Amino acid sequence: MSGLNEQQAKEFHEQFKTTYTAFVGIAAMAHLLVIAAKPWF
Numbered sequence: 001m002s003g004l005n006e007q008q009a010k011e012f013h014e015q016f017k018t019t020y021t022a023f024v025g026i027a028a029m030a031h032l033l034v035i036a037a038k039p040w041f
Contacts, residue, residue: 004012 002009
């Protein structure tokens with residue numbers, strides 16, 4: 001369907017999980033900083 005074999009798909013998935021986790025972590029930190037700066041915003 002995607003044109004990737006199983007090994008390539010697993011490698012892509014591992015990289016995707018790492019990138020997604022980093023993105024969510026950065027977004028959470030940004031939200032916490034906004035809440036700290038403007039608690040009732």
